[in-house]
Amino acid sequence: MEYDNILSDILGRKDFLVVGKNVIRTDALDKALGKAKYTADYVPKGTTILKVYRSTVAHAKIRSIDTSEALKVPGVEAIYTGADITGNNQIGYALPDQPFLNDKKVHFVGDPIALICAKDEYAATEAMDKMYVD
Incomplete structure (x- = not known):
């Protein structure tokens, strides 16, 4: 050949x-x-799982983000929202004009609203179901 x-x-x-x-x-x-x-099938012991809670609607104001029920889920270590970011909450490829975590308004379906940190994927998924955004 x-x-x-x-x-x-x-x-x-x-x-x-x-x-x-x-x-x-x-x-x-x-x-x-x-x-x-x-x-990706191997998760080292003690690894924290992170899931992103995203908007299900486009172009909407966020009046409140309630994480209280989600934080009660066993295995959930922390939930971070835009209110937890100190300093600059702006990112972007060419121009930093988008919030890293949206806490006032979402622009499109899939905009990130919160980060859920948990001990396993099941706890993170259950916490996502208990999040409430108005």
Whole structure:
């Protein structure tokens, strides 16, 4: 094959372990069956899970954010809103003109409103269900 010759010329080798050869993929069956483990599947012990509570409506004023019920969920460590950010709450790619966490107004569906920190994903998800934004 031509690419074998090109690699041989560049690298100065004639034999390669993988290039130009049929390789048996020992992980193929696990991947095909959805059983393969990836780095995202391994969560080190003691890792804090973070979920972003986002707006479900566009162009709306935020009158209040109630986190009291969400904070009662076992495993929830903290919930941060725009009121918790001291200093500049503005971000943006070219121009910092968007709030990092919206606490006065949301502009589009998916605007971030709060960060939920929990000991596991189940607690974070349950806390998201107990958040109340008016």
